[in-house]
Amino acid sequence: MAKSWATPGVDLHLEPTGPRVRRGLTDALREAVRTGRLSPGTRLPSSRALAADLGIARNTVADAYADLVAEGWLTARQGSGTRVAARVPTPSAQWGSTAVPPTGIAPHPRPRSRPAYDLLPGVPDLSSFPRAEWLKAARRALAAAPNEAFDYGDPRGRVELRSALAGYLARARGVRADPGRILVCAGISHGLQILGAMLRARGASTVAVESYGLDVHWRLLAGTGLRTVPLPFDERGTDPGQLTDQGAVLLTPAHQFPMGGTLHRDRRAAVVDWARRTGGLVVEDDYDGEFRYDRQPVGALQGLDPDHVVYAGTASKSLAPGLRLAWLVLPPGLVEEAARAKGGKDMCGALDQLTLAEFLNSGAYDRHVRAARLRYRRRRDALVAELARRAPQVHATGIAAGLHVVLRLPPGTEQATLRAASWQDLAVHGLHRYRHPDAPADPLDALVVGYGTPPDHAWSGALEALCAALPEADGEGSTGSPSPGP
Amino acid sequence: MAKSWATPGVDLHLEPTGPRVRRGLTDALREAVRTGRLSPGTRLPSSRALAADLGIARNTVADAYADLVAEGWLTARQGSGTRVAARVPTPSAQWGSTAVPPTGIAPHPRPRSRPAYDLLPGVPDLSSFPRAEWLKAARRALAAAPNEAFDYGDPRGRVELRSALAGYLARARGVRADPGRILVCAGISHGLQILGAMLRARGASTVAVESYGLDVHWRLLAGTGLRTVPLPFDERGTDPGQLTDQGAVLLTPAHQFPMGGTLHRDRRAAVVDWARRTGGLVVEDDYDGEFRYDRQPVGALQGLDPDHVVYAGTASKSLAPGLRLAWLVLPPGLVEEAARAKGGKDMCGALDQLTLAEFLNSGAYDRHVRAARLRYRRRRDALVAELARRAPQVHATGIAAGLHVVLRLPPGTEQATLRAASWQDLAVHGLHRYRHPDAPADPLDALVVGYGTPPDHAWSGALEALCAALPEADGEGSTGSPSPGP
Numbered sequence: 027m028a029k030s031w032a033t034p035g036v037d038l039h040l041e042p043t044g045p046r047v048r049r050g051l052t053d054a055l056r057e058a059v060r061t062g063r064l065s066p067g068t069r070l071p072s073s074r075a076l077a078a079d080l081g082i083a084r085n086t087v088a089d090a091y092a093d094l095v096a097e098g099w100l101t102a103r104q105g106s107g108t109r110v111a112a113r114v115p116t117p118s119a120q121w122g123s124t125a126v127p128p129t130g131i132a133p134h135p136r137p138r139s140r141p142a143y144d145l146l147p148g149v150p151d152l153s154s155f156p157r158a159e160w161l162k163a164a165r166r167a168l169a170a171a172p173n174e175a176f177d178y179g180d181p182r183g184r185v186e187l188r189s190a191l192a193g194y195l196a197r198a199r200g201v202r203a204d205p206g207r208i209l210v211c212a213g214i215s216h217g218l219q220i221l222g223a224m225l226r227a228r229g230a231s232t233v234a235v236e237s238y239g240l241d242v243h244w245r246l247l248a249g250t251g252l253r254t255v256p257l258p259f260d261e262r263g264t265d266p267g268q269l270t271d272q273g274a275v276l277l278t279p280a281h282q283f284p285m286g287g288t289l290h291r292d293r294r295a296a297v298v299d300w301a302r303r304t305g306g307l308v309v310e311d312d313y314d315g316e317f318r319y320d321r322q323p324v325g326a327l328q329g330l331d332p333d334h335v336v337y338a339g340t341a342s343k344s345l346a347p348g349l350r351l352a353w354l355v356l357p358p359g360l361v362e363e364a365a366r367a368k369g370g371k372d373m374c375g376a377l378d379q380l381t382l383a384e385f386l387n388s389g390a391y392d393r394h395v396r397a398a399r400l401r402y403r404r405r406r407d408a409l410v411a412e413l414a415r416r417a418p419q420v421h422a423t424g425i426a427a428g429l430h431v432v433l434r435l436p437p438g439t440e441q442a443t444l445r446a447a448s449w450q451d452l453a454v455h456g457l458h459r460y461r462h463p464d465a466p467a468d469p470l471d472a473l474v475v476g477y478g479t480p481p482d483h484a485w486s487g488a489l490e491a492l493c494a495a496l497p498e499a500d501g502e503g504s505t506g507s508p509s510p511g512p
Numbered sequence: 513m514a515k516s517w518a519t520p521g522v523d524l525h526l527e528p529t530g531p532r533v534r535r536g537l538t539d540a541l542r543e544a545v546r547t548g549r550l551s552p553g554t555r556l557p558s559s560r561a562l563a564a565d566l567g568i569a570r571n572t573v574a575d576a577y578a579d580l581v582a583e584g585w586l587t588a589r590q591g592s593g594t595r596v597a598a599r600v601p602t603p604s605a606q607w608g609s610t611a612v613p614p615t616g617i618a619p620h621p622r623p624r625s626r627p628a629y630d631l632l633p634g635v636p637d638l639s640s641f642p643r644a645e646w647l648k649a650a651r652r653a654l655a656a657a658p659n660e661a662f663d664y665g666d667p668r669g670r671v672e673l674r675s676a677l678a679g680y681l682a683r684a685r686g687v688r689a690d691p692g693r694i695l696v697c698a699g700i701s702h703g704l705q706i707l708g709a710m711l712r713a714r715g716a717s718t719v720a721v722e723s724y725g726l727d728v729h730w731r732l733l734a735g736t737g738l739r740t741v742p743l744p745f746d747e748r749g750t751d752p753g754q755l756t757d758q759g760a761v762l763l764t765p766a767h768q769f770p771m772g773g774t775l776h777r778d779r780r781a782a783v784v785d786w787a788r789r790t791g792g793l794v795v796e797d798d799y800d801g802e803f804r805y806d807r808q809p810v811g812a813l814q815g816l817d818p819d820h821v822v823y824a825g826t827a828s829k830s831l832a833p834g835l836r837l838a839w840l841v842l843p844p845g846l847v848e849e850a851a852r853a854k855g856g857k858d859m860c861g862a863l864d865q866l867t868l869a870e871f872l873n874s875g876a877y878d879r880h881v882r883a884a885r886l887r888y889r890r891r892r893d894a895l896v897a898e899l900a901r902r903a904p905q906v907h908a909t910g911i912a913a914g915l916h917v918v919l920r921l922p923p924g925t926e927q928a929t930l931r932a933a934s935w936q937d938l939a940v941h942g943l944h945r946y947r948h949p950d951a952p953a954d955p956l957d958a959l960v961v962g963y964g965t966p967p968d969h970a971w972s973g974a975l976e977a978l979c980a981a982l983p984e985a986d987g988e989g990s991t992g993s994p995s996p997g998p
Contacts (some may be wrong), residue, residue, distance in 0.1 A: 149663055149664070152659040152660065152662040152663055153659045155659070155662045157654050157655070157657075160654070160863075161650065161651055161654050164647065164650055165647055168643050168646070168647050169643070171643075173638040173639045173641070173967070174638065175834055176638040176641045176832035176833065176834040176835075177635055177638055177832070177833055177834055178635070178828075178833045178834070179833075179834060212698070212859040212860070212861075213857065213859070215855065215857055216855070216857075216859060219855060242856075246855065249855075342664075346662035346663070346862075347662065347663055347664045347665075348661055348662040348663055348664070348665060348861070348862035348863070349662075349861050349862070349863070350858065350859055350860060350861045350862070351861070369701065369702070369705060369732065369735075370728075371699065371701055372836065373698040373699070373702060373836055373859065374698070374836060374861065375834070375835055375836045375837070375860065375861050375864045376832075376834035376835070376836070377646075377834070377835070377864060378861045378863060378864060481659070
């Protein structure tokens, strides 16, 4: 084996053999890092050089490097090549650490994708979870809880939480709610499973959805036996004109996910008209209604017609997904059916429910949301400003609200941009994955950039990595692979 | 209306009319109590006297009284007649109280069955939930939690909890577990829903169950499309001889619910043989394996063959149902399927999971279980002694373990005994409700008496009420109605 390494004198002693060369190479490299034979910071040969050395295809080496970057064993930076990560996953660091380390790779029980920079949408800044305030609320809730709170509970959830939510949702989102019509559930996904089962039991076979949305929601509905049929999408949002005899329509009216717009008022009215005319159900996914920056929040669609709209909200964006707390506000006639579809039992821990009730009633929730809104707004502003400066060719949309923006890309460049992002050790999603397979319009190329996720200390680095990955003005993606060694 | 009331000078001003006389009487009485027109402690006329006054059947009055006792508006004591409850449900007392009041009716958002004495099985003493210890564990767990604990989690649940459980279950229950094969779920019911969906996806159509068990479990399995087929039951427990091509069998080997016995060792072996021979799955519901009093706990059946037995355990009996935390230990090949059947997401709050992990690891769980075991054992002893003294004709079985006993009754007396219990303001279940409708043997008459539920201060009163309700030695139930006024 020739010794044309970037770090002179280091021989990797790799002998990948057999038909599955990429797998063999990946395993051998991982083992070398794991055992410390390749120490942190060591620069690896370029993929071209190693491929030549080993007599295998360059792509095979590049793929193996990419796998190991994704797993956290290696890092890749434009201009500094591929190196052994400063902190690699170790079994002894499975838990107990209180924070993601300032740079590098977060320890994790099993090596898996944990890139240096994370701009995936859908998750808030987990490092800003209000631990001290939450514990305070938990202490008060635990002291005040009646003994029966520890019993099997009302399938709708704790009445304390439902009462607190009814007040909050009326005030903050214009939802017409009373505690008797609220069903606490373990995330909006769980709520959709419940609604899907209920719709199936009523004989529905299809649910209209938006052209762009969460595939996990479509799969959950399919799992309950419902076919999802996408509605057309244009600059005024999702077009309800094609709603006919579907049992329900699932919408994100306040902040379309992921496109970011608000459903036009004519269309809000048209959706409610359809529901009244046909007896269909409107399901309003208000996943991040708390976060609107440039004007007053858009009130919930449910306020227009609480008898035909199910409102779905969640603590996953405003606090943390790990709480597994969300809520449905149901039309009066559906409460019993939904409780049955939920299995007739409460499935969320009573103490977390009581704590969230206390958190809402004490004002801690409002304070947390206000602080988070300010922080996310600053990030949004920094992102938009940086893009205007460094990538003026990229158009950002959906910036008025939420925790993500959509960056429209020149046609045909989404895949290349995602590859470039991967080489920046940046996790980000393309728009294609959010497009319903049966959506009527042609696919658009774009990035869906979540700016809630990075902890504050990692935000500027993430922004830097994003700008470096964006295509040039001429529309060609910068598909940077690690530069070869000197 | 004549004025032959027990409390002279009080006229109830009731004029029940129309065909639904009982309903009308119940509503009128409830309204009179609710508005305060009948004040707390007021003694009502005997059912005989009121029936004569109103010109309606005595049973109608007795039934209306019983309904209102069950709802908490009235109380009934042998020898002191029927009275307006000392504390009646009021909307303003919906929550915030920290304990069930020492006597009388617990406040509740809507009037529903909340009798003075509760000997229903299936719920531990909720007043002994270790609030201070739990809060301590929560504080430590929250301080040590990595940020990613607040993210969407592994569908199997938090690795910290699964690791703590693997150690605990091996030590305390002889379960062969590793964290990778544990699935945290929101109660054993949730676990059965997951297993049911998995079995259906594998093409199973029937599940064998025990002749006596929880109807809610049979309904959950039916809800996933599985037919439940009961196996014969005799003094050695459930007979697995009739197992053939069922997809699975659901058993309570350590402590049959509700009969209370232990599955005979030959039958344990036969069940595992069946599973190996046919590829069927054994589901071991170990709902209260921690509580055995007179000898060493019976080890889990799962220890015999972890590749064919799913072990299901729960915190519902050892701590509290309100935590909504239970766990499945799965054969290696079923983990992915079960995680998919669960919906691919964790549904239990991360903080409760981390807190329970801390609770287990710190030894607080063992301490709590030891103290609870001692307390329940004392209650068991007091119950058995009191029965021997006051109702020697009643045979108690299943006393070696758990939180309930079965009191065998003379044939044909179960219904009368339950009515007598209701007049004692005592909630208790008959055995009939736990018998599978297709069970091969004739129904037995018995009471299923849970002694975990009452808080300590209510225990002797509950015991007193139970003994008063039991049938006389001649086999006739003491169907006491409130004695007429003086």
